[in-house]
Amino acid sequence: MRRIFELIGPPLLVLVIILGLWSLAVRLLGIPAFVLPSPEQVFETAIIESDRLMSGFRNTLVASTVGLLAATVVGVLGAIILSTSRVLERALYPWAVVLQTVPVVALAPLFVLWVGPGFVSVVLVAFIIALFPILANTLMGLVSTDPALIDLLRMQGAGRAAIFRKIRLPNSLPYFFTGMRISAGLAVIGTIVGEMVVGRGGEKAGLGYYVVFSATQLKTDFVFATIIVSTGLGIAFFLAMVGLSSLVMGRWHESELRPST
Amino acid sequence: MTRPASLMWLQLPLLATLIVIAACAEKPKDDIISVQTDWFASTDHAALYAAELHGYFDVRNLHVEIRQGGPGIRAPNDVATGRATFGLALPENIILAAAEDVELLSVFASYQESPIGLMVHESSGVLNIEDIANLTVQIFPGQVFWEVLKYETGIAPAEIAFDGSMTAWAENSDWAVQGFATTNPFDARKVGAEPRMLTATQLGFRAYAGVIFTSQSYAQENQETIQAFVAALQQGYADFLANPQPVIEYINSEVNNDFLVEVGEAAAVIMQDLAVSQETESLGLGAMNAEVWNDVATRMFEAGIVRNEVGASTLWTNEYLTSRDEQDVQ
Amino acid sequence: MTANQAAHTVDIFIYESNVGHAIEKVVVTDSDIRSDRIRVAIRDLEKRFSKDVVALRGINLDVQEGEFVSLVGPSGCGKSTLLKLVAELDYPTSGNVARPGIADLPGSIGFVFQDAHLLPWRTVHRNVELLLEIQNLSVNERHRRAKEALAHVGLEGFEDAYPRQLSGGMKMRVSLARTLVLNPQLFLLDEPFGALDEITREKLNDDLVELTRSSGLTTLFVTHSVSEAVYLSNRVVVISDRPGTIVDEISVPFNERHRSLRNTQEFVNTCAVVTEMLYRGMEK
Ligand SMILES: Nc1ncnc2c1ncn2[C@@H]1O[C@H](COP(=O)(O)OP(=O)(O)OP(=O)(O)O)[C@@H](O)[C@H]1O
Ligand SMILES: [Mg+2]
Numbered sequence: 001m002r003r004i005f006e007l008i009g010p011p012l013l014v015l016v017i018i019l020g021l022w023s024l025a026v027r028l029l030g031i032p033a034f035v036l037p038s039p040e041q042v043f044e045t046a047i048i049e050s051d052r053l054m055s056g057f058r059n060t061l062v063a064s065t066v067g068l069l070a071a072t073v074v075g076v077l078g079a080i081i082l083s084t085s086r087v088l089e090r091a092l093y094p095w096a097v098v099l100q101t102v103p104v105v106a107l108a109p110l111f112v113l114w115v116g117p118g119f120v121s122v123v124l125v126a127f128i129i130a131l132f133p134i135l136a137n138t139l140m141g142l143v144s145t146d147p148a149l150i151d152l153l154r155m156q157g158a159g160r161a162a163i164f165r166k167i168r169l170p171n172s173l174p175y176f177f178t179g180m181r182i183s184a185g186l187a188v189i190g191t192i193v194g195e196m197v198v199g200r201g202g203e204k205a206g207l208g209y210y211v212v213f214s215a216t217q218l219k220t221d222f223v224f225a226t227i228i229v230s231t232g233l234g235i236a237f238f239l240a241m242v243g244l245s246s247l248v249m250g251r252w253h254e255s256e257l258r259p260s261t
Numbered sequence: 262m263t264r265p266a267s268l269m270w271l272q273l274p275l276l277a278t279l280i281v282i283a284a285c286a287e288k289p290k291d292d293i294i295s296v297q298t299d300w301f302a303s304t305d306h307a308a309l310y311a312a313e314l315h316g317y318f319d320v321r322n323l324h325v326e327i328r329q330g331g332p333g334i335r336a337p338n339d340v341a342t343g344r345a346t347f348g349l350a351l352p353e354n355i356i357l358a359a360a361e362d363v364e365l366l367s368v369f370a371s372y373q374e375s376p377i378g379l380m381v382h383e384s385s386g387v388l389n390i391e392d393i394a395n396l397t398v399q400i401f402p403g404q405v406f407w408e409v410l411k412y413e414t415g416i417a418p419a420e421i422a423f424d425g426s427m428t429a430w431a432e433n434s435d436w437a438v439q440g441f442a443t444t445n446p447f448d449a450r451k452v453g454a455e456p457r458m459l460t461a462t463q464l465g466f467r468a469y470a471g472v473i474f475t476s477q478s479y480a481q482e483n484q485e486t487i488q489a490f491v492a493a494l495q496q497g498y499a500d501f502l503a504n505p506q507p508v509i510e511y512i513n514s515e516v517n518n519d520f521l522v523e524v525g526e527a528a529a530v531i532m533q534d535l536a537v538s539q540e541t542e543s544l545g546l547g548a549m550n551a552e553v554w555n556d557v558a559t560r561m562f563e564a565g566i567v568r569n570e571v572g573a574s575t576l577w578t579n580e581y582l583t584s585r586d587e588q589d590v591q
Numbered sequence: 592m593t594a595n596q597a598a599h600t601v602d603i604f605i606y607e608s609n610v611g612h613a614i615e616k617v618v619v620t621d622s623d624i625r626s627d628r629i630r631v632a633i634r635d636l637e638k639r640f641s642k643d644v645v646a647l648r649g650i651n652l653d654v655q656e657g658e659f660v661s662l663v664g665p666s667g668c669g670k671s672t673l674l675k676l677v678a679e680l681d682y683p684t685s686g687n688v689a690r691p692g693i694a695d696l697p698g699s700i701g702f703v704f705q706d707a708h709l710l711p712w713r714t715v716h717r718n719v720e721l722l723l724e725i726q727n728l729s730v731n732e733r734h735r736r737a738k739e740a741l742a743h744v745g746l747e748g749f750e751d752a753y754p755r756q757l758s759g760g761m762k763m764r765v766s767l768a769r770t771l772v773l774n775p776q777l778f779l780l781d782e783p784f785g786a787l788d789e790i791t792r793e794k795l796n797d798d799l800v801e802l803t804r805s806s807g808l809t810t811l812f813v814t815h816s817v818s819e820a821v822y823l824s825n826r827v828v829v830i831s832d833r834p835g836t837i838v839d840e841i842s843v844p845f846n847e848r849h850r851s852l853r854n855t856q857e858f859v860n861t862c863a864v865v866t867e868m869l870y871r872g873m874e875k
Contacts (some may be wrong), residue, residue: 012534031361032341032361032362032365033361034338034341034358034361035338035341035342035364047567052396103441109424109425109426109428110428111431112421112424112429113428113429113432116420117399117419117421117423117429119399173571192413195422196422197422197424198421198422198423198424199396199402199421199423200419200420200422201400201402201420202417202419202420203417203423205420207421209402209422210402212401212402212403212422213402213403214403215333215403216269216401216402216403216404217357217403217405217566218335218337218338218357218358218361218363219361220359220361239408
């Protein structure tokens, strides 16, 4: 209990101070609400719009999760395939890098054309944005094994499969989770961006849709409420990854859990 | 482990700071009248560009700077924060701003009937709002006319956010896409589609469009400037409607090369109908009336788009207009 | 050196100690080497990595059963390369390495590297089991042997610790245990204690002597340290600068290994002889 407080206490305190300053600044400087609503106003709007925010949260959560899962499966399988052969890696990895630099948002209209509007397109945006960190980090983990260990196992007659199972795969775990931590945030961002440009409206609308929706209607407080919920989702994803990695890797790699970006 | 999380919390205040900084920066110079439009230059802003081209601002000693809009540009915000003197937007936005305690004053309406609406495929046979219920509608999230119509008719078609591209719509005959009657049907024909344009008015929501507005505070202290500015707009717009070609070519060659002359020519034909009404006949181009304004405001409130009922009467005025008779006298 | 030359007497060297002590004659005699007990036979070995990089040239060396042979030489002279060739982790450009009497089976050669190279995700116990998992041993058998090997290197009670919880010396012990658990017939160590502090190193030297001598393990040991080589070995082989050739070798005349040995004049002199050989190898 005490540990939990030590963990979340300081950022919580910072949050309270910042909210206070924010509220004070809005009052004292007389900043109009449509430029910068006070935190109270944002909170009030969040309550009023809670139905839309909740369903937006749910929809974005689902799309982000599916996008991240797809990126995880494809990223890990891709990394395994690339790790099996230098030739494959040399031929394909540059394309993975290129894929990362493609402005995915600009591709979104094409996704609509190819796979239809809404969910699938949004997931595709999230998937592509989230893919690379997982692929690159996992690949790095699979190939950056200690050559001496590989020699050692070979000497005892171990085949590729055994070396993969006993050395490469476990060695890649911390790298994989580093990738996951980056990708978890990116999946949420990708989903929201996707929803902004090709997302579903109505019941299936995600948070990204409501960002545009509220901005179109000049409702700055609603925009803020949406951004806060989105940020909350991003943090939840990140923390889920931290939790998952310490669950899976347990005690052995605690030092590796420090985020590196 | 906690560090990135706590850093994320910093994003919001940071964003807020940026907004405040942005709001404080960029005040216009006193003698320059800046006008922020809602989109890239086109004939939808013809009154402004015609006045500029024909020197109607100059002869009135007005130093006008027209700024093109684009995605993410919201002219009411710019006028409210003082970054622009005038803005051009849909009247719905003036009402939305009023609901947020931003007091704007509309002084000129480019369109008596909004050209905004939905574009469907001719082959779909769709004629009215009820038919649209079965389509997939591609539209900017939060578009007021659409939210009102949905609320009033109870239809709930599949919707997706409009990305600005007509490509997907062109491929899907059971889709409707948001568009402007002035320009989008022409674009659609060019990519081989057979569009049918249903304007908001035809679908059951009549509103003005291309409304030019300023802030109430500016209006109180600059009556004469506004008078002169609106007169220049009326004069320019009348010239444009009578002879659109020079203005179209001016926009194309001097302001926005992407706006094709042929698109402008097609738009000008349609504008002949949309720009005039009984009001404009008697009161002059740009005129508005209370009935239309009040109707829009009431329906927006009823549909829950604004939370407080907004009295529309203070949001617009015809007082700066000059009727054709008066012009003749002058 | 060929098998029938095996029994020989090493020349008498005269060395002037740099501490200024009286010069003593050191007579080093070889233990009787018998050809049927040879376990590693290296003949005219050459290893070249590229046209310019010749790591080893003209290496001839025999190691007999139960013998502890150290290889010393300047950095980059090809010691690790030689060890890898013996382990068949790499192949010679010409010449050959034979390992008569060493079964051609997994587990018959044990290799220990400069650093511990443990798997951070495994406990100490599971690290020691690693190589046994490749062989088809029963879980119980694996467990028993790993426990035994850990006891051997003095790590009882640390079975469930993770490598990051161990000191450098302890990690090295785990690494030794991981290899010893195989019951190898030939033990190859490549500078295993290079990264350790003096005291830990000496302690591990004593342990290694105990481990190898008690089981009569045939051992090839690479080191930079002359005193370590002399302390541990029956025989020290000195390799020259690249391309690595054998400069000379010396049989170590001590029977007992004890800490105080390092302070004896004989020990110091033997070290001096080896150092002299090293200098010869670097001046060529
Ligand atoms: N795989 C390789 N490819 C090319 N050159 C190599 C390779 N391995 C070793 N060499 C070269 O062969 C020479 C001998 O290397 P080796 O590692 O055997 O030296 P060493 O005696 O073990 O040195 P140290 O005492 O520093 O460990 C060096 O010059 C090295 O650069
Ligand atoms: Mg070496």
